[in-house]
Amino acid sequence: MGASGTVTLSFPDGRRLDLPRGATAGEALRTWAPEKASTFLAALVDARPVDLAFRLEQDATLAPLAFQDRAGREILEHSSAHLVAKALLETIPEALPTVGPPTDEGFYYDFDVRPLTPADLDAVRAAMARAVHAREPFVRREVSKEEARALFAHNPYKLKYIAEVPEGEPVSVYDTGHFVDLCRGPHVPDTGWLDGVHVLGFSAITPDTAGGVTLQRVRGIGFPTQAELASYLKLRAEAEARDHRAIGARQELFLFVDEAPGFPFWLPKGMVMVRELEKFVTEHLKESGYAEVRTPLLFAQSIYETSGHMEHYRENMFLSTVEDRVFGWKPMNCPGSMLIFRSRARSYRELPLRLAEFAPLHRLEASGTLHGLTRVREFVQDDAHIFVMEEQVEAEIRVLLEWIRQAFSTFHLTWSYELSTRPEKFLGEAAQWDRAEATLERLLKESRTEYRISPGEGAFYGPKIDIHIRDSLGRPWQTGTIQLDYQLPQRFGLEYQGPDGQLHTPVVVHRTIFGTWERFLGVLIEHCAGRYPPWIAPVQVRILPVTEPQQAAAAGFAEELTRAGVRVEVAGTEESLAKRVRSAELDRIPYVAVLGEREATDGSVAVRVRGQKGNRTFSRPEFVEYVRDRIRRREFDP
RNA sequence: GCCGCGGUGGCUCAGCUGGUAGAGCGGCUCCUUGGUAAGGAGCAGGUCGAGGGUUCAAAUCCCUCCCGCGGCUCCA
Numbered sequence: 001m002g003a004s005g006t007v008t009l010s011f012p013d014g015r016r017l018d019l020p021r022g023a024t025a026g027e028a029l030r031t032w033a034p035e036k037a038s039t040f041l042a043a044l045v046d047a048r049p050v051d052l053a054f055r056l057e058q059d060a061t062l063a064p065l066a067f068q069d070r071a072g073r074e075i076l077e078h079s080s081a082h083l084v085a086k087a088l089l090e091t092i093p094e095a096l097p098t099v100g101p102p103t104d105e106g107f108y109y110d111f112d113v114r115p116l117t118p119a120d121l122d123a124v125r126a127a128m129a130r131a132v133h134a135r136e137p138f139v140r141r142e143v144s145k146e147e148a149r150a151l152f153a154h155n156p157y158k159l160k161y162i163a164e165v166p167e168g169e170p171v172s173v174y175d176t177g178h179f180v181d182l183c184r185g186p187h188v189p190d191t192g193w194l195d196g197v198h199v200l201g202f203s204a205i206t207p208d209t210a211g212g213v214t215l216q217r218v219r220g221i222g223f224p225t226q227a228e229l230a231s232y233l234k235l236r237a238e239a240e241a242r243d244h245r246a247i248g249a250r251q252e253l254f255l256f257v258d259e260a261p262g263f264p265f266w267l268p269k270g271m272v273m274v275r276e277l278e279k280f281v282t283e284h285l286k287e288s289g290y291a292e293v294r295t296p297l298l299f300a301q302s303i304y305e306t307s308g309h310m311e312h313y314r315e316n317m318f319l320s321t322v323e324d325r326v327f328g329w330k331p332m333n334c335p336g337s338m339l340i341f342r343s344r345a346r347s348y349r350e351l352p353l354r355l356a357e358f359a360p361l362h363r364l365e366a367s368g369t370l371h372g373l374t375r376v377r378e379f380v381q382d383d384a385h386i387f388v389m390e391e392q393v394e395a396e397i398r399v400l401l402e403w404i405r406q407a408f409s410t411f412h413l414t415w416s417y418e419l420s421t422r423p424e425k426f427l428g429e430a431a432q433w434d435r436a437e438a439t440l441e442r443l444l445k446e447s448r449t450e451y452r453i454s455p456g457e458g459a460f461y462g463p464k465i466d467i468h469i470r471d472s473l474g475r476p477w478q479t480g481t482i483q484l485d486y487q488l489p490q491r492f493g494l495e496y497q498g499p500d501g502q503l504h505t506p507v508v509v510h511r512t513i514f515g516t517w518e519r520f521l522g523v524l525i526e527h528c529a530g531r532y533p534p535w536i537a538p539v540q541v542r543i544l545p546v547t548e549p550q551q552a553a554a555a556g557f558a559e560e561l562t563r564a565g566v567r568v569e570v571a572g573t574e575e576s577l578a579k580r581v582r583s584a585e586l587d588r589i590p591y592v593a594v595l596g597e598r599e600a601t602d603g604s605v606a607v608r609v610r611g612q613k614g615n616r617t618f619s620r621p622e623f624v625e626y627v628r629d630r631i632r633r634r635e636f637d638p
Numbered sequence: 639g640c641c642g643c644g645g646u647g648g649c650u651c652a653g654c655u656g657g658u659a660g661a662g663c664g665g666c667u668c669c670u671u672g673g674u675a676a677g678g679a680g681c682a683g684g685u686c687g688a689g690g691g692u693u694c695a696a697a698u699c700c701c702u703c704c705c706g707c708g709g710c711u712c713c714a
Binding site for chain 2: 116202203206207214215216219249250256257361365366367369371374478479512514515516518520549573574576577578580582583584586592596598606608
């Protein structure tokens with residue numbers, strides 16, 4: 001208890017300080033940790049976020065909020081949203097601001113305003129820069145609902161939010177220069193803190209909450225400093241340079257045509273990659289006791305009524321009417337596998353029964369969601385269905401987690417898991433769900449891999465583990481998923497005879513690790529920026545004869561490499577050597593073997609290894625062995 | 639699917655206050671046979687996304703559709 005006229009404050013490190021009553025949170029934090037004061041954006045007083053200008057009238061616990069904390073980051077983003085709104089209103093005074101929250105990455109502010117143009121955005125950016133320079137304070141005011149209604153009388157959106165504030169509670173507003181916004185706060189002290197804010201773009205949206213009105217959303221992102229913003233923008237530029245749609249076109253991996261939106265064509269070079277990936281997966285399946293099957297692409301509607309797709313997935317299915325009968329293109333492989341299991345009596349001795357299927361699947365994704373290879377309407381999954389007794393689930397999942405480790409490590413990708421648990425609407429018994437979830441979580445812990453739990457996000461038929469990978473730029477992608485299913489076996493009436501002589505229903509594990517060849521290869525293209533590990537690269541070696549007389553030697557060497565299972569090309573001699581070296585570099589060929597008069601005489605090659613400086617001279621058999629070995633071991637780098 | 643924006647040779651893009659298409663790269667041909675990121679010259683290639691309209695005249699203005707891009711929603 002502080003003496004009269006002072007307040008006693010306790011800080012996260014356990015220290016206590018007495019300050020004059022009425023001191024601000026900012027002053028208190030500065031006293032506590034002067035060296036870090038410039039990083040404090042706001043404060044937590046008794047765990048409640050407040051402005052640094054908040055006056056301390058009684059004893060309290062006090063903690064800083066900095067950009068490094070999620071809550072601190074959100075304050076900066078939120079203040080940035082205010083700055084955007086202020087700037088946009090200076091540009092277009094009749095615009096009606098609606099909401100401007102922080103997001104997982106940055107923030108946005110939605111306006112009811114005429115469609116924006118790039119010129120508007122330039123004006124907004126300029127107005128923002130002026131405000132930052134002017135260091136305008138964010139000033140908090142608490143007003144009555146009545147006053148708030150008067151303040152925002154012209155803005156129905158704000159009036160709606162005011163109405164949502166519980167009666168009797170004061171409404172807080174923030175002034176930034178002449179701009180007033182309804183806001184819970186807290187905010188950074190002034191706009192000078194928003195030097196590292198950048199407007200990324202705008203788009204029109206029609207949120208359900210706006211009653212069908214089209215709003216203009218301005219998106220941005222904020223950092224404490226311009227340097228941090230610059231490195232973020234650099235990362236974005238790098239990501240853009242790696243866009244798999246552009247690289248795929250340049251390297252002739254795949255193709256889309258207007259007449260088949262969302263249906264990829266695999267060109268010869270891309271198909272090599274698909275097959276290599278498939279080979280990699282197939283080797284694992286053989287070692288792990290899977291059998292491969294192929295089931296029809298189309299089924300009569302009744303199968304999907306049994307499976308539940310008609311009820312739950314119909315809007316995503318391609319349907320075709322043939323001879324007055326409706327057939328559906330399969331969006332998943334499960335119905336086919338169920339029918340195989342059901343095709344004869346099954347014994348527990350056959351379990352686990354692991355059926356893998358790499359069949360083309362069709363899903364009618366909304367046109368606006370299609371995106372290169374990462375969101376398509378036809379794709380192939382590294383899919384399998386494992387039929388097990390409940391007590392076998394654990395061992396199966398354990399093997400899968402190990403395969404995941406091996407699979408993604410091969411590509412130098414990192415991964416994490418998301419365990420989705422029982423949703424409100426679920427089928428089966430709660431006790432069975434609890435057991436399954438506990439088992440899955442234990443296995444995830446055991447795997448020593450980062451995971452998070454999404455409560456209630458499981459499928460209605462069973463809990464699932466989603467696999468998220470991060471590429472070399474740290475961007476997350478959803479690939480595979482492991483799902484326990486208690487429902488489908490029942491719906492299809494699957495049974496096996498147990499050791500007790502009774503008939504039991506198996507549990508099914510649906511699982512895909514890479515997800516789909518399409519999405520995974522799209523991600524791989526961006527992850528590698530077009531520089532693939534040699535084993536999956538469409539062309540592994542390009543031989544450059546220096547002059548015409550070495551053509552024969554080059555062709556002979558190419559034949560040797562081909563016999564060794566290496567994918568090789570021989571360049572012509574029409575162009576200068578420097579030009580051909582440049583082309584090979586731009587084509588990201590892992591090994592460029594130069595064969596000139598010297599090498600022709602002594603049986604060697606001068607090899608440029610992608611990513612390495614200079615070149616290395618190999619005897620030809622040595623080089624064949626070197627490349628073959630790197631490929632066989634699936635080394636990531638050449 | 640919704641909203642905004644866009645679609646010009648294989649690719650990237652210029653032309654777009656209407657007068658009927660241009661560059662670089664790539665391709666082909668010829669010359670050059672070159673030692674590690676562009677040797678030189680020439681040639682070919684476009685019903686300007688599709689259809690309709692306005693106009694003496696449309697790549698350019700208007701309408702519809704298709705596809706793409708960015709968001710939203712959704713997902714492997």
